Amino acid sequence: MLLRFDGIAGKSTVYLNGCLMYHNFSSYNTFEIDISDYVYYDKENVIAVYVNTEGFEGWWYQGGGIYRDVHLTVTEPVAIDLWGVYAPYKKLDDNRWQINFETTVVNTDYENKKVTLESRVIGADGSVLAVGTGEGTVGLRDKGVIKYSTEVNNPLLWDCDNPNLYTVKTVLKLNGEETDENVTRIGFRTVEITAEKGLFLNGKPTFINGVCAHQDFGLTGLAVPENIAKYKVSLMKEMGANGYRTSHYQQTKSYMDAFDEQGFLVMDEARWFESTKEAMEQLESLIKRDRNRPSVIMWSTSNEEPLHITDTGRKLHKAIAAQIRKYDYTRPVTAAEDKTPDKSAIYDECDFIGINYNLSIYDTVHKMRPNKPVFASECCATGTTRDWNFDADANGRIRDKDRDANDWFLGREKIYKALRERSYVFGCYQWAAVEHRGEAAWPRVCSCSGALDLFLQKKGAFYQNKSHWTKEPMAHIVPHWNFKGLEGKEILVTVYTNCEESELFLNGESLGKQQIEKYGHGEWNVKYTPGTLEVKGYIGGKEVCSDKRVTTGKPVALRLTRDNDFTANGSDIALFTCECVDENGRAVPDAAEYVSFSVSAPARIIGTGSDNCDHNNVANTSRKMYMGKIRVAVKLQKGQKSFTLTAMNDNCGICKIDIIL
Known part of the structure; x- marks a missing residue:
């Protein structure tokens, strides 16, 4: 047991x-x-x-x-160990792949046991692609590893756009009877990374457009249910991200499952930079749990350790890397170093060079080790506040616009341009995908470097990343266009776009067309006049996309929108956004109403959030709106068939949304 x-x-x-x-x-x-x-x-x-x-x-x-x-x-005395099925593979030729199973069997009985194992590779349609069998004897009160192999012909490959997964179902037999089974998932892919050519995924050049993030969620803390984890990852994917770094520890399984399913290239990181017994046991847990995942392409021993520039650090990294390779021999090992990487003591023991920040010494580090690929294991960390469109103030607000925060935390545009200009750099992991609790400056309750805010609302950085990382034509205007009292004053307007040209219009009058350099943006200083601000994007001289901001009226009503998928399984959390709308039904982007919420029993509201400077209890069912949005989290009772969420405000009345499950 x-x-x-x-x-x-x-x-x-x-x-x-x-x-x-x-x-x-x-x-x-x-x-x-x-x-x-x-x-x-x-x-x-x-x-x-x-x-x-x-x-x-x-x-x-x-x-x-x-x-x-x-x-x-509860198992039989002889059973497959936790994460006991290891399924590394190698490509034999264009059509054939060989899986070399290593299955660990636990024998808690008091005599040796001869066991037989059968592993089936099963496609998404239920078809069996291959079967591998092996047998061996496991000593009494001991563990044993049974090795065997099979070949798979013409599997669908796993990549960022088509993350095809296969199930491996392994059955343990004792005296001909099935006594245990194990299910894990794999995906077939090749990864090649060199200093000369960069990263190739299944032979295709690929640049890692990655993000770092902690595992918490602003309305639930560390306890993040599976459907919220998958929703967070889907937002990262929508932004164009294809990579994730598990900064700085073994993250919740639901996230890792989502990365496999949605096609992310993961840097999987250990927490303790130690060679102690406890640290090695933690490391074993991490590697064995994640070693079959196609999303995981490299392991990281550590993050920003002062010992990285010492001989002690070199020995620790070498010992940890050796332990990693003991459990998984298929992936490279690296680390994330920020302590003067040009003086690193660990890089000779790393397969790749991971650099946190330190943009000015990338070329120096590369010259010191020209044969080692380099990537930005952490970069940017430029803080912004969602939809705040003025200079930073003493109340924790920072303009929602890319910039250099200091010599260390440089803007996204500057960093990305510099990295893409260097052929020896194969990718980056941007800090950060989502605002997280902690690392805060008063009165904020969180870090402000995320492209998504603490409550998973999109900031300007979300669209800037999208303009860098996606190909479908897009343009996005920052800010909104509600600035009553500033008539005739200049408002800085930023357009994030992946188009060749952008043209801005105010009330139908062109304010000029701008050439947009690669990974650049458009920018205008516009004297504020109420009305419609519109941008049009052009490629090859043809209009391919547009975006608008319209001056709205005062809030007159509330609107509730369902944001994610959920079921009444006793674990899922339903997310909604509450907005104010004007008399024409347009969302009022600067609304600041105080809204109260209720939900029909047995469902309950477990959190509301809007402003990352709000110190009121997250569990409160009433919340002041910041910049036109409040996030509401509802927990359903298992088996519940329906519920109604209600929002109330003195000025805007009552709004309801009915959900049938």
């Missing part, structure tokens, strides 16, 4: 029936305990978990307590 905790924030101690079972000292690793000998089979059992949250492993919001799933697994 096995008890598994996927994540407990803080230093935890687990007891069963008064007996101390396990200590765990990290907030991010999964751990499993064999409790077979301590369980009562004839009366009630008591599991107790003590969590100490006084210390922190990082400089970001960490939360406290059990925040991921807990599992109780």
Whole structure:
């Protein structure tokens, strides 16, 4: 009988029936305990978990307590180990792939056991592409690895645009009888990275347009249900991202599943830069859980460690990298270094060179190690506030426009242009995809570097990234066009676009056409006059896209919009956006109404959020609107068939949205 905790924030101690079972000292690793000998089979059992949250492993919001799933697994005495099926493969020729299975079997019995294993590779349509079988003997009270192989012909390949996945179902047989089974997923792909040519995914040149992010969500903290994780990743994909760095720890399984399903190139990072027994156990958990994932293309031993420029750091990195390769021999190992990378002590032990910030010394580092590919393991970190269109102020607001924050945190445009000009750079992971709690400057409650705000609303940076990372013609105007009282004053208008030319119009009158350099943007200073601000994008002289901002009237009504997919499974959270609209039904972008919410039982509102400077309890069911939007999170009871969410405001009346499941 096995008890598994996927994540407990803080230093935890687990007891069963008064007996101390396990200590765990990290907030991010999964751990499993064999409790077979301590369980009562004839009366009630008591599991107790003590969590100490006084210390922190990082400089970001960490939360406290059990925040991921807990599992109780009952097996036969001989069973497949947790994450016990390893399915590395190699491409034999244009049509054939060989999978070299390594399946770990646990024998808790008191005699040696001969076992047979069968692994089936199953397509999305249920068809069986290949079958591999193996057999061996596992010693008493021990683990054994059974190796065997099979060939797959003409599988659909996994890539960023078509992330084709296959299921591997492995059955364990003892004396001819099935006693256990395991299901994991794989995807067939090749990754080649060189300093001369960059990254090739299945032979196709690919640049990593990646993002870093922490795992929390502004309305739920660290406890992020699967449907929210997938929604977050879908927003990153919509922005054009094709890469993700798990900064700076083993992140929740739901995120990793979403990266496999949505085609991301993942840098999977360990938390502890140590060679201690505890650190190696955490590392084993990370590697074994994620080593079959096609999305994971490299492992990272560490982030921004002061020891990176010391011989101690070199030895630690080498030891950790060796342990990683013990569990997965198919992927390269690197690290994210910011401490004067030109003086690095670890790069000789890295397969790739990962640099955080330090744009000015990229060429120096490359000259020192010209045969090693380089990538930006972290860059940008330029803070903005959603839809704030004035200079930064003492209330935590920062203009929603790309800029250099300082010599370290440079603007997205400057960074991206510089990286794409260097052929030896194969990608970047931008800080950050989403605002996260912690790393805040008063009165903000979060970091402000995200392209999405704390409540997953899109900022200007979202559209700037989209203009850099996507090909479908697009243009987006920042800011809105509601500036009553500033008539005749100049308003800075920015257009993020991937078009060759942009032309801005105010009330039908052209304000000029601009050539847009690659990865650049358009910019005009416009004297404010109410009306319609419109931009048109041109490629080859033809209009291919447009965007508008219209001056609205005062808020007269509320509007609720459903934002994500959800079911009444007892875990999913439903997200909605509340806006104010004017008499013509147009969203009022600068509305600041105070709105109260209610939902029909047994559903309940678990959070509302709008302003990242709002210190009121996130669980409050009333919230002041910031820049025209409030996010509402609703938790459904398992099996619930329908619910109604209601929003109320003194000026705008009542609005309802009915949901049928």
